[in-house]
Amino acid sequence: MDSAALLDLLGNENRRRILRLLARKPCYVTEISEYLGVSPKAVIEHLRKLEEAGLIESRVDDQRRKYFHIARNVRLEVSVSPYGFASKSAYPANNSFDITTCRHLSLDVAWDDADDLDDLLVALQDLERLENELSLAQRWVQGRLCDVLDEISESIGAGPESRIYADLLASIRAKPKSVDELSDDIDAPREVVAELLEVMADNGVVRRTERGWELTTNG
Numbered sequence: 001m002d003s004a005a006l007l008d009l010l011g012n013e014n015r016r017r018i019l020r021l022l023a024r025k026p027c028y029v030t031e032i033s034e035y036l037g038v039s040p041k042a043v044i045e046h047l048r049k050l051e052e053a054g055l056i057e058s059r060v061d062d063q064r065r066k067y068f069h070i071a072r073n074v075r076l077e078v079s080v081s082p083y084g085f086a087s088k089s090a091y092p093a094n095n096s097f098d099i100t101t102c103r104h105l106s107l108d109v110a111w112d113d114a115d116d117l118d119d120l121l122v123a124l125q126d127l128e129r130l131e132n133e134l135s136l137a138q139r140w141v142q143g144r145l146c147d148v149l150d151e152i153s154e155s156i157g158a159g160p161e162s163r164i165y166a167d168l169l170a171s172i173r174a175k176p177k178s179v180d181e182l183s184d185d186i187d188a189p190r191e192v193v194a195e196l197l198e199v200m201a202d203n204g205v206v207r208r209t210e211r212g213w214e215l216t217t218n219g
Contacts, residue, residue, distance in 0.1 A: 001053055003087040006076055009053055014038055015046050019070070022056060026069035081146050083163055164188065168196060169205070169215070176212035 010016055014036055021027060021035055029047070033040045047068055050056045057071040072091065079086045099105070149166040164186065171177060171185040179197065183190040197213055200206045207216050 001055075001074070001089055003076060003089040006053070006074075006089050007078070007087055009049060009055075010076070012046070014042070015050060018043070018046055018050065019055065022068060022070050026059075026067040028065045028067050032068070079142060081142060083146060083149050083166065164192075165196060165200065168193070168200070172206065172213055172215060176209060176214035178212045182213065 010019075017036055018032055021032060027035075029040050029043050032038075032047075033043045036043065047056065047058075051058065051068075054071055055074065056068050058066050058068050060066050074089055074091055076089045077087065093099075149163065149170075152166040152169060153163050167186040167188075168182060171182055177185070179190055179194050182197070183193045186193070197206060197208070201208065204216055206213050
């Protein structure tokens, strides 16, 4: 699901409360209504939106009561920094994914061999600890990214207005790009991008080639 649409959907407190409740156990409309203190009609509308988004599903029991439950795992990540706002949603990787191939990550994957309750409880504890450590690592990385972008900006210009230079450099570091491509990448007017590129070219940081704008060999 599109991350922007997911953010809009989860902007409603009652929908977030519904998801927290359904994460504990499947519920029918009356249960949810009593838990939230909201009318069944309003609950039904919230459930409809969550179901259309694919976050929840429903089933009918033997007494013809409709139960709602979480449909699948989904992760929403939001990053806010002086260099921009970004959000992305993702579903868990396939079980066949070999996490040891992540070369920047070192961890013990012994929980794959868990086969009884004791082993599973130990695996649960290990995974919860890993989740916390990864969260801390993500926050550290975001902070370090901002530090590096600050240093890039300071090497080219001064003041907060120079931060856009770092965005341009980050965009062309992998391959040459045209002004139009760069304008789309950093969401800035074409005229502004062209002017900034000329400034960086005067400073010897970038150059224009037949393939587009690219970093100079000493940039």
